[in-house]
Amino acid sequence: xxxxxxxEPGEGTRVRTxxxxxxxxxxxxxxxxxxxxRAALGxxxxxxxLAGSGYLYLTRPRPQPxxxxxxxxxxxxxxxxxxxxxxxxSDPRNFSFDVEMTLESxxxxxxxxxSQPYAGLSVTSSPRTPFRTEAGAPRKITITMRVTExxxxxxxAGLPFLDVTLRNTRAIxxxxxxxxxxxxxxxxRALQVACSNDFG
Amino acid sequence: MRxxxxxxxxxxxxAGALTLTACGSRDDDGGGSSDSGNGGTTVVIGVDAxxxxxxxxxxxxxxxxxxxxxxxANKEKxxxxxxxxIEALDDQGQASVGQQNATKLVANDDVLGVVxxxxxxxxxxxxxxxxxxxxxxVSPANTNPALTQGVNWQKExxxxxxxxxxxxxxxAIQGPFAAQYVFNDAKKKKVFVIxxxxxxxxxxxxxxxxxxxxxxxxxxxxxxxxxxxKDFNAVATKVKxxxxxxxxxxxxxxxxxxLSKQIKEAGAKIPLxxxxxxxxxxxxxxxxxxxxxxxxxxxxAPVEELPSAKEFVANYKAAGYKEAxxxxxxxSYDSAWAIIEAVKKVVEDNDGKLxxxxxxxxxxxxxxxxxxxxxxxxSFDEFGDATNKQLTVYSVKDGDWATVKSGTxxx
Numbered sequence: 001x002x003x004x005x006x007x008e009p010g011e012g013t014r015v016r017t018x019x020x021x022x023x024x025x026x027x028x029x030x031x032x033x034x035x036x037x038r039a040a041l042g043x044x045x046x047x048x049x050l051a052g053s054g055y056l057y058l059t060r061p062r063p064q065p066x067x068x069x070x071x072x073x074x075x076x077x078x079x080x081x082x083x084x085x086x087x088x089x090s091d092p093r094n095f096s097f098d099v100e101m102t103l104e105s106x107x108x109x110x111x112x113x114x115s116q117p118y119a120g121l122s123v124t125s126s127p128r129t130p131f132r133t134e135a136g137a138p139r140k141i142t143i144t145m146r147v148t149e150x151x152x153x154x155x156x157a158g159l160p161f162l163d164v165t166l167r168n169t170r171a172i173x174x175x176x177x178x179x180x181x182x183x184x185x186x187x188x189r190a191l192q193v194a195c196s197n198d199f200g
Numbered sequence: 201m202r203x204x205x206x207x208x209x210x211x212x213x214x215a216g217a218l219t220l221t222a223c224g225s226r227d228d229d230g231g232g233s234s235d236s237g238n239g240g241t242t243v244v245i246g247v248d249a250x251x252x253x254x255x256x257x258x259x260x261x262x263x264x265x266x267x268x269x270x271x272x273a274n275k276e277k278x279x280x281x282x283x284x285x286i287e288a289l290d291d292q293g294q295a296s297v298g299q300q301n302a303t304k305l306v307a308n309d310d311v312l313g314v315v316x317x318x319x320x321x322x323x324x325x326x327x328x329x330x331x332x333x334x335x336x337x338v339s340p341a342n343t344n345p346a347l348t349q350g351v352n353w354q355k356e357x358x359x360x361x362x363x364x365x366x367x368x369x370x371x372a373i374q375g376p377f378a379a380q381y382v383f384n385d386a387k388k389k390k391v392f393v394i395x396x397x398x399x400x401x402x403x404x405x406x407x408x409x410x411x412x413x414x415x416x417x418x419x420x421x422x423x424x425x426x427x428x429x430k431d432f433n434a435v436a437t438k439v440k441x442x443x444x445x446x447x448x449x450x451x452x453x454x455x456x457x458x459l460s461k462q463i464k465e466a467g468a469k470i471p472l473x474x475x476x477x478x479x480x481x482x483x484x485x486x487x488x489x490x491x492x493x494x495x496x497x498x499x500x501a502p503v504e505e506l507p508s509a510k511e512f513v514a515n516y517k518a519a520g521y522k523e524a525x526x527x528x529x530x531x532s533y534d535s536a537w538a539i540i541e542a543v544k545k546v547v548e549d550n551d552g553k554l555x556x557x558x559x560x561x562x563x564x565x566x567x568x569x570x571x572x573x574x575x576x577x578x579s580f581d582e583f584g585d586a587t588n589k590q591l592t593v594y595s596v597k598d599g600d601w602a603t604v605k606s607g608t609x610x611x
Contacts, residue, residue: 018447025546071505074576077393079610117384154415161384173606178377178589 031128072109072166073175076133077102080179083186084142093147095190099162099179102138106168113165114143121145150195156188163189203448221426240281241554245270246305248298248316251290254454257482258318261526262290262340266315268512269536270518279544281552283494287311291322298322302329312554312562313539313550315532320344321399323364323448331361334560338365338538340531343499344403345372348583357583363563365538365584367531367575369499369591371400373609374475375407375607377591378448378497381605382473383415386495388446392421394459396451405450406476412448420444425455432459434468445470452477458487464490471495479527484596494596495604498527500575501590502603506530512574534573538580542566 054143054151081098105107114125126142133139143162147153154160159185208563247266249259263286270284287308291298298317305311306329313336317323321341330337338605339347349368350358382388391412395405402424421442422546436459439447447463449472455600456478463472472487472494479498503509509530512518515527525532542565555561570579576588589609594601 067507070507073606073608074501074505077608077610086276115529156414157380158414159380159409159609160375160609166332176377176380176605176607178373178607178611180609183611 006013010054010136019186032094044056052095069168069170070105071171071173072106072168073173074104075104075135076109076164076175077104078162078177078179080183080186081140082177083190092196093194094144095194096142096144097183097186097190099132100138101137101141102115103133105135107170110167111141111164112167113163114141115163115165116145117161117163118153120147120149122148125155145190147191150191152186153191153195155191155195156184156185212608237527241285242283242285242310243279243285243312243543243554244308244310245286245287245536246314246316247286248291248301248305248314248322249288249294249318252290253292255293255318255452257480258341258526258528258593259290259293260523261529262318262532264519264521264523265340265512265516265525265529265532266536268516268521269518269533269540272515273537273540279547279567282543282547282554284540284543290324291317291319295319295321295325297583299325299479302326306330306333306335307577312543312558313338313536313566315340315535317342318398319398319400319530320347320403323347324399327361327364331363334363334557334559334563335541336363336365336537336542336559336563338367338566340367340528340535342370342400343374344399344536345370345401345407346399347588348585359583362582364589365535365566365580367534367538367573367578367586368476368528369589369609370585371404371475372408373589374497374499374591375409375609376411377609378473378495378593379408379411379415379595380474381419381497382446382448382495383412383417385605386446387473388417388471389417390420390442391446391448392423392442393448394423394425394435394439394448395449396427396455397449398427400475400477401449401451403450404477405448405584408448408450425450425451425459427455430455430458432462432576432581433466435459436462436468439470441462441467442465444468447472448480449474453480453483457483457491460487460491460494473497476527479488479594479601481524481526481601483598484601487596491596492565492598496594496601497591498594499591500530501606502592503530504603505606506544506574506576508572508576509574529554530574534578536577537573538566538569538578539569541569541571545569 060126079100080081081100110130112130114123114129116123124144159178163176165174245266247263249262250256251259267286270286275282289301291301307313315338318341320342322341345353348359350360393405393409395401421438425432425435447470456474460472472497476498480495502552512530512533542562545565546561547554579587581587593604596605
């Protein structure tokens with residue numbers, strides 16, 4: 001209860017005729033302000049400076065968060081190279097060809113699985129899956145196919161796929177690579193040789 | 201006086217706060233007109249697509265996406281001294297109307313490139329008109345191989361028109377891609393093939409059928425429908441009686457939707473598969489609940505996989521277009537941007553001005569255009585076809601198209 005009213009009324013602080021006085025009056029706010037003007041101004045200015053600083057801090061230029069890496073299928077290319085020569089005595093049910101896998105950009109991609117969709121063929125690769133590819137370092141992959149059932153392979157598919165499961169830090173995806181007409185022709189030729197004495 | 205002091209203090213603080221706010225503002229444009237112009241020359245990008253009628257959902261998506269590309273180029277002042285505008289004409293999906301539109305666009309000297317059309321049959325009717333005027337045409341949606349590779353494309357590829365380009369993958373890949381998926385992944389062995397007798401539909405059905413048979417599949421029936429009809433009960437009954445386990449339809453969604461519905465109503469609970477022409481939200485509406493499990497292949501990778509596509513989707517939304525961008529929005533944006541890139545090259549090679557033979561120069565420049573677009577890397581091969589050849593299989597699930605499998609042609 002230290003408040004003491006002003007000795008004389010200040011400007012605009014005329015006492016109203018019917019004040020509600022359920023609690024002790026300490027003078028009007030303006031009179032209080034006048035009394036503590038320096039303190040109030042100081043507080044206001046400090047608040048403004050604090051608010052301004054806070055705003056500037058919150059809106060300060062910050063480096064953009066790095067963008068998400070691309071989906072692996074969007075940066076991985078698989079190109080058909082050529083069939084591998086097979087020796088005269090080798091099992092005609094097995095044949096191999098080379099593809100080149102290139103990662104255009106982004107974090108390394110792991111090749112989790114290589115397959116193809118035909119029921120009468122099985123696939124292995126060298127290097128064996130899983131293996132990693134890195135941007136700027138194309139890898140030659142040798143794909144070896146084995147005919148397990150001639151009745152379940154297409155002898156002359158126009159656009160056969162190679163299905164590859166790719167994984168990077170963003171996603172794991174199954175993606176079909178359609179290797180084009182040269183691959184289709186070489187695959188057909190190999191299947192015809194493999195199934196010339198139909199064992200399936 | 202003291203009141204005045206208070207007001208002054210408050211005003212000073214408010215002004216300070218406003219100043220701080222202004223200092224901290226980011227790069228917002230404040231919502232200014234995006235096509236406020238870049239001064240100098242006006243270059244018009246023509247658009248031809250079905251803006252009315254059954255196929256207007258796809259056509260309006262094309263028009264809006266080209267508009268967005270033009271506005272973006274203007275906003276960024278991408279070509280110094282050039283302001284892009286669009287002139288969109290409605291071909292109603294009709295070849296004859298498309299040809300008239302081509303003549304109109306050629307007559308406007310400000311037109312330096314045209315995006316469109318949707319339908320391969322319309323594209324076929326426009327190619328010669330544009331080529332004679334050396335006016336570049338980039339279709340975001342034509343998939344018939346003959347348009348770029350000649351009518352004998354299966355035996356010997358020969359480019360018929362130097363001024364024609366496209367960002368969409370051709371049916372030479374799309375049909376076999378669908379056949380491979382249907383036979384190997386979906387394990388369907390007996391197909392009933394239906395088409396609408398049009399350039400796109402018949403061509404796509406043919407490339408699908410050829411590959412499906414090569415894989416060992418059996419074609420248990422074929423039919424052609426009249427695209428002007430919506431009553432396919434007779435065909436649906438034939439499908440039911442054929443014992444087919446899948447239907448392949450070469451055509452577009454206005455017919456494909458009712459066809460799918462009527463096939464299921466006839467008692468054949470088998471999926472209908474189509475190409476990019478049925479990959480529309482309207483197909484799902486027309487096919488109804490029975491369309492769940494139907495499949496479509498479409499050109500390109502799924503939008504959610506491409507960061508550039510996400511930006512396009514956000515910008516399209518922000519631009520406030522009423523209609524969805526649909527299947528070809530990204531391809532239309534990229535088609536328009538390819539024209540913008542070609543114009544930029546021509547202007548820069550001519551000391552910042554358009555040369556007198558700008559149209560011919562734009563055709564030449566288009567052949568070497570290369571940029572990262574909405575749909576991936578955009579460039580063209582020696583036939584004018586997109587070098588980026590991705591395809592995706594979608595399935596109707598919970599009333600929407602869901603991604604099933606994607607493939608990339610690297611041959």
